[in-house]
Amino acid sequence: MTTERLESGSAPTTTPGDGEVLLRVTDLEKYFPITTGLFRRHVGDVKAVDGVSFDIHRGETLGLVGESGSGKSTIGRVVLQLHRATGGSVLFEGVELTEIEGEALRQTRPRMQIVFQDPHASLNPRMTVGSVIAEPLREHSVSRGADRQFRVEELLSVVGLDPLHANRYPHEFSGGQRQRIGIARAIALNPDFIVCDEPIAALDVSIQAQVVNLLKALQDEMGLTYLFISHDLSMIRHIADRVAVMYLGRFMELAGVDAVYEKPLHPYTVALHSAVPVPDPMVESTRKRIILEGDIPSPSNPPPGCGFNTRCPIAQERCSSQVPEWREVEPGHWVACHFAEQSASMLEAATGVS
Amino acid sequence: MATLEPVLEVRDLTTQFDTQDGMVHAVTDVSFTLNKGEFLGVVGESGSGKSVTVMSLLRLIPMPPGEIVSGEAIFEEEDLLTLDMKDLRDIRGGRIGFIFQDPMTSLNPVLKIGFQITEALTIHRGTDPEAAELRAIELLDMVGIPDPEVRVKSYPHELSGGMRQRVMIAIALACNPKVLIADEPTTALDVTIQAQIIEIIKELRDRLGTAVIWITHDLGVVASLADRVVVMYGGQIVEEAPVAQVYGSPQHPYTMALLKSVPRLDQKGANLEAIKGQPPRLASPPSSCEFAPRCGFAYSRCLEENPTLRPISESHQVACWWDVDKGEPRYDH
Numbered sequence: 001m002t003t004e005r006l007e008s009g010s011a012p013t014t015t016p017g018d019g020e021v022l023l024r025v026t027d028l029e030k031y032f033p034i035t036t037g038l039f040r041r042h043v044g045d046v047k048a049v050d051g052v053s054f055d056i057h058r059g060e061t062l063g064l065v066g067e068s069g070s071g072k073s074t075i076g077r078v079v080l081q082l083h084r085a086t087g088g089s090v091l092f093e094g095v096e097l098t099e100i101e102g103e104a105l106r107q108t109r110p111r112m113q114i115v116f117q118d119p120h121a122s123l124n125p126r127m128t129v130g131s132v133i134a135e136p137l138r139e140h141s142v143s144r145g146a147d148r149q150f151r152v153e154e155l156l157s158v159v160g161l162d163p164l165h166a167n168r169y170p171h172e173f174s175g176g177q178r179q180r181i182g183i184a185r186a187i188a189l190n191p192d193f194i195v196c197d198e199p200i201a202a203l204d205v206s207i208q209a210q211v212v213n214l215l216k217a218l219q220d221e222m223g224l225t226y227l228f229i230s231h232d233l234s235m236i237r238h239i240a241d242r243v244a245v246m247y248l249g250r251f252m253e254l255a256g257v258d259a260v261y262e263k264p265l266h267p268y269t270v271a272l273h274s275a276v277p278v279p280d281p282m283v284e285s286t287r288k289r290i291i292l293e294g295d296i297p298s299p300s301n302p303p304p305g306c307g308f309n310t311r312c313p314i315a316q317e318r319c320s321s322q323v324p325e326w327r328e329v330e331p332g333h334w335v336a337c338h339f340a341e342q343s344a345s346m347l348e349a350a351t352g353v354s
Numbered sequence: 355m356a357t358l359e360p361v362l363e364v365r366d367l368t369t370q371f372d373t374q375d376g377m378v379h380a381v382t383d384v385s386f387t388l389n390k391g392e393f394l395g396v397v398g399e400s401g402s403g404k405s406v407t408v409m410s411l412l413r414l415i416p417m418p419p420g421e422i423v424s425g426e427a428i429f430e431e432e433d434l435l436t437l438d439m440k441d442l443r444d445i446r447g448g449r450i451g452f453i454f455q456d457p458m459t460s461l462n463p464v465l466k467i468g469f470q471i472t473e474a475l476t477i478h479r480g481t482d483p484e485a486a487e488l489r490a491i492e493l494l495d496m497v498g499i500p501d502p503e504v505r506v507k508s509y510p511h512e513l514s515g516g517m518r519q520r521v522m523i524a525i526a527l528a529c530n531p532k533v534l535i536a537d538e539p540t541t542a543l544d545v546t547i548q549a550q551i552i553e554i555i556k557e558l559r560d561r562l563g564t565a566v567i568w569i570t571h572d573l574g575v576v577a578s579l580a581d582r583v584v585v586m587y588g589g590q591i592v593e594e595a596p597v598a599q600v601y602g603s604p605q606h607p608y609t610m611a612l613l614k615s616v617p618r619l620d621q622k623g624a625n626l627e628a629i630k631g632q633p634p635r636l637a638s639p640p641s642s643c644e645f646a647p648r649c650g651f652a653y654s655r656c657l658e659e660n661p662t663l664r665p666i667s668e669s670h671q672v673a674c675w676w677d678v679d680k681g682e683p684r685y686d687h
Contacts, residue, residue, distance in 0.1 A: 205612060261622070
């Protein structure tokens with residue numbers, strides 16, 4: 001599968017079906033109730049995730065992009081059952097995760113791990129780095145005594161830290177090093193699947209590449225599968241095999257990375273790309289931008305119809321009444337837009353940007 | 355484009371912080387000139403001294419522990435660093451406007467935004483309240499806030515992050531400043547909102563001729579905005595040149611490495627060349643090049659002597675002993 005991916009070039013990339021499906025998410029919903037008053041009367045819901053379906057194949061990286069409040073982190077957490085879904089299904093290697101709990105769920109934990117955004121908040125300041133990394137080993141009784149110690153040292157060197165630093169505390173490390181510790185903890189149990197939840201957002205530019213390169217190297221060595229959540233569209237292009245674009249709790253577009261970046265079909269994807277400045281003044285001086293008006297609507301009170309219709313440059317009447325169907329416009333290229341087929345020419349007519 | 359008439363000249367600015375862990379040499383010998391109507395991008399990572407530099411100019415750093423050890427900052431023939439407080443207050447928010455990164459913590463939550471905008475006008479200009487409110491509405495309109503007549507009576511919490519940042523811009527522009535200093539003004543915002551803010555600032559610069567210092571770690575933002583770029587590392591300026599030169603033919607190994615370490619939206623994934631190692635801790639005054647431990651070109655002199663910023667052409671300055679184009683030391687002596 002890896003070679004297929006590499007050779008696919010600009011041709012339509014991986015279609016669902018090739019490669020083994022590791023994770024299948026269907027119609028996933030996560031509503032957080034809004035309550036009021038003394039008796040916590042239920043007055044509405046924040047629809048953080050509102051009917052999302054996707055597959056992740058073994059060994060691939062699915063990039064998940066979206067702006068703040070789009071629900072991308074919630075998806076990561078619901079997939080791992082850190083939040084329980086209010087609807088829909090999460091199948092991990094054939095096991096329906098939404099239906100199991102307690103010990104059965106705990107047994108699946110070693111297979112699925114997470115790397116958090118903030119390496120300052122996600123490491124216990126009172127635990128040595130060695131015990132942070134040993135905790136999953138201890139919790140799942142994988143190894144003990146000298147073996148465990150050896151494994152911790154091995155993990156430290158795998159992520160590029162000095163094994164002799166196992167006795168140090170998190171505050172003695174820089175942000176990038178702490179993120180490496182978080183990664184060592186995540187891979188300690190040889191998982192199949194890791195949710196990377198904005199793992200580089202809190203890091204300096206020169207350190208981001210270090211961490212991303214480490215994640216890529218680990219993927220190659222261990223055959224890891226990633227759900228890589230980020231708001232950094234340039235980095236997602238760099239790391240992902242397929243990309244999902246999210247807005248207001250729903251997927252807008254999902255396709256192979258080349259299709260999403262070179263031939264986006266959803267107007268929101270086009271606008272997002274257009275908003276990201278490129279580190280090249282020559283390119284920037286000739287670039288035309290689509291400037292979206294207004295803000296992202298509140299997920300507690302989303303507009304009727306397509307969530308993007310209030311800001312969409314090509315919105316028509318039906319967009320504000322009818323939720324667009326999530327459909328496969330080209331093989332492997334999924335879009336939720338009534339006008340996906342004509343969006344490029346409509347956008348050019350409306351904004352002058354092609 | 356900028357006419358070369360300096361509005362702000364900073365020379366040899368050095369700022370230190372006396373912390374529990376000892377002295378931190380946050381900014382060392384920083385000199386630069388901002389010309390009229392010019393857009394100057396200041397790029398650097400956290401701890402590179404970019405924020406401390408501009409905060410020092412208006413003496414906004416907490417003193418103590420901070421101390422401006424030396425330097426001058428000439429603005430309209432006055433040295434901001436020695437000016438008495440009363441005159442400095444007159445300049446802050448008046449002739450020099452400031453936009454901070456986080457609009458939530460820099461707006462007062464219990465005051466209506468209209469008041470916060472007019473405050474600058476009534477203090478600096480002595481404008482009467484009615485006229486000030488009209489001006490506030492005009493400013494809100496100018497920064498693209500819908501229904502400015504209504505919004506002028508809103509509190510900060512009633513606005514989104516992007517709207518709050520627009521209010522910050524309106525405040526900064528209230529008195530038609532000669533210089534606008536923006537410290538990571540879009541870092542906390544989503545990309546589509548960032549694009550809106552960038553568009554507003556560009557338009558205002560063209561219309562009002564305000565000179566702008568824009569601090570950021572985002573190389574893309576600088577490429578889209580700046581006329582000239584200053585690259586900071588370890589509390590010092592390591593390179594300074596027009597934007598096309600900094601990106602097209604960077605001369606400092608740090609600038610080169612930084613550009614290679616960021617992915618580009620318009621190109622597919624070549625390998626990212628990470629910069630190994632960590633940024634310096636600045637515990638002692640620089641006696642060698644701060645970047646040398648991470649630099650692929652470093653040679654003996656880099657570890658013995660700190661290179662100062664020197665011109666290599668009319669418009670390009672670099673602080674490096676090595677000539678990356680020729681592959682040999684830049685200076686014989």
